[in-house]
Amino acid sequence: MPLDFNVKLIEEFRTNAGRLGGPFEGWVLLLLTTTGAVSGREHTTPLGFVEDGDRLLVVGSAGGSDRHPDWYRNILVNPTVTVERGTDTWQATAVAATGAERDALFAKVVAAAPGYADYQRATTRVLPVVVLHRIPVSDYTPPNRLDALADELVKIHDWLRGELAALADDLAAPGTAELTVELRRHCLTFCAGLATHHGGEDAGLFPYLAREFPGKAEVFARLRAEHDTVSRSLGELRGLLARVDETGPEELRPEFDRLRAELEAHFAYEEAEIVPLLKAAAG
Structure with a gap:
């Protein structure tokens, strides 16, 4: 328009x-x-x-x-x-x-x-x-939205997994100027999306669930610690990406593989622990 x-x-x-x-x-x-x-x-x-x-x-x-x-x-x-x-x-x-x-x-x-x-x-x-x-508000998530939020959590993880797979494909492809542009696009989209997702969990979802399930304090402490670890890894990945024209995508691979392994383990743990809590709170 x-x-x-x-x-x-x-x-x-x-x-x-x-x-x-x-x-x-x-x-x-x-x-x-x-x-x-x-x-x-x-x-x-x-x-x-x-x-x-x-x-x-x-x-x-x-x-x-x-x-x-x-x-x-x-x-x-x-x-x-x-x-x-x-x-x-x-x-x-x-x-x-x-x-x-x-x-x-x-x-x-x-x-x-x-x-x-x-x-x-x-x-x-x-x-x-x-x-x-x-994105749930910071201090309260209505119970009638929690069951839907459990499904959304998995869907967002699946989207992030898809962006990780796209990054892996970029890194495996022959190096070209077009590839570098696409690599940056995928990385920027993925990094920004993940930061937003984790920020929303830390600010709103986790505090709400921690009040509802005080016996799960260790779960939320572990998830927040994993968020910090992932944030540091993303910072390192961004630093490498800034130099990709000089070094080539192949130098990103070891750091990317480490980050991907951390995230896959993190997503699996979060889904195993948080999704049942959301469904229980909704019920």
């Missing part, structure tokens, strides 16, 4: 608690605020959306343009976003679906909003489908 058009929509949306009138009457939109991949500045974009359980789906259609919209490029680097829907505002983790999951979600979007099929036909670019996972 043109910038001045967006500005008018955003102003009306915020003035009228998400309700639009005049030429926009009947439009159901959300406002997505992303952090610029290059500038670091916040950018707000009105978007259509489709509900998928507790998640929201948005599509990088750009009106059928051959270029991905800026907001989509932003979330690949900075996946923590702010969502405004009516009078409700919250933070979310934006995860781009891939492969068969993307295709299934796009079909669900088209079933609800057929116009997206026209946008896809207008371009050879595969329109990205982005899933917005709501």
